[in-house]
Amino acid sequence: MPPVFPDVWRLRLTVDPDSLGPFEAVFDHYAEAVTMFMEDRSGMSDGDCQWFLEGFSRTPPDRAAVLAALEAIATVQGVAVPPLAIERVPGVDWVLANLRDFPPIEAGRFFVHGSHWRGQPPVASIGLEIDAGTAFGSGEHATTRGCLLALDLxxxxxxxxxxxxxxxxxxxxxxxxxxxxxxxxxxxxxxxxxxxxxxxxxxxxxxxxxxxxxxxxxxxxxxxxxxxxxxxxxxxxxxxxxxxxxxxxxxxxxxxxxxxxxxxxxxxxxxxxxxxxxxxxxxxxxxxxxxxxxxxxxx
Structure with missing residues (x-):
């Protein structure tokens, strides 16, 4: 019998970078995992960016309670309450999905790839075979690349x-x-x-x-x-x-x-x-x- 992967619920906000911290505290309370990421809308690295805050929960979050907490933080910060989206995400094999979406990454002398990759690391590089699986950190996130570049220095x-x-x-x-x-x-x-x-x-x-x-x-x-x-x-x-x-x-x-x-x-x-x-x-x-x-x- 194939494995069964449980559904999860995703909470999502589109936020101003200066408000990420306070709103992140709300998601920390109502979600089991919290992440943030940026989308470059122009594709030209010209500062035209949009920031997203996401939380994931294995149980349905209380929408009214989350909204009340967001409104309280927004009042303190003097900002508008960002629109809240809560959706049920069908269960999938996140390990397999990660492997498909994880291309090799170069950061200084380090060359990071998943076990699915069949090429050869560049000459003189340090090849790292990393499968994130259920853990955060396959090398593609800017923070991980920044740390690898720091290690290279x-x-x-x-x-x-x-x-x-x-x-x-x-x-x-x-x-x-x-x-x-x-x-x-x-x-x-x-x-x-x-x-x-x-x-x-x-x-x-x-x-x-x-x-x-x-x-x-x-x-x-x-x-x-x-x-x-x-x-x-x-x-x-x-x-x-x-x-x-x-x-x-x-x-x-x-x-x-x-x-x-x-x-x-x-x-x-x-x-x-x-x-x-x-x-x-x-x-x-x-x-x-x-x-x-x-x-x-x-x-």
Missing amino acids: LARRRPRRRVLDVGAGSGILGIAAARLWHCPVVATDIDPAAVRVMAANAAHNRVRAHFTALVSDGYRAPGIVRCAPYDLIFSNILARPLCRFAPDLAANLAPGGVAVLSGLLESQERRVMASHERQGLRLIRRLLVDGWATLIIGR
Whole structure:
């Protein structure tokens, strides 16, 4: 009998970039997974963009409650309530759909592809075979590309002795670091399914001996503390948790270490940096990819 894939409900808003954070908090409450993305309406990268916020739930959301929460946030922000769309999405094999829609990606020296791809990576590149499956992060999102480009820049400096990837999803960043430096990597995610995916991806990329996959909400897992401090920390999540975890990041970063932060819009950069500057960290370099910022910070 073929597998049965349950239906999900999608909540969607068309929003102004400055309002993404507040409205994201509403979706965090009513959805199990939240994402945001941009569409370039002109196709010319001229700033004519439209931003969307989406949430996904396995149970039907309470439309009236969601609208009330959106109206409350809109009143505080002094903006109009964006139109809310809630639709039932038929169950599909999202793993198979991901494979079909995932072309190879180049980011610096890294060449990321799925297991369905049958070509040869470019000469002198580091090929990474990543199947996101039920985890976020196959390399096509601007935040993941920004982090890989940051890693490419950091590779020109001394090797890193120990790496932590918080909110690792498919494990792509930690796997890239392990392939680059053959160093111990601890990768975590709050979702046990994602942890299983990243462990499988580490095995496929022949770095299982260097790679530890843990379930953790932020920096809480005992395994993170046991291996601290870290010379390099990745945190590709979202702006609000980046700010919340700033003290934990600083506590786990080795002297002279660096961190790569992403998952934030350019408009959210100042707020994220302020939370880390309060921990004695400074901006070393910033990268901007399709409106998403990646920050390299250190002491």
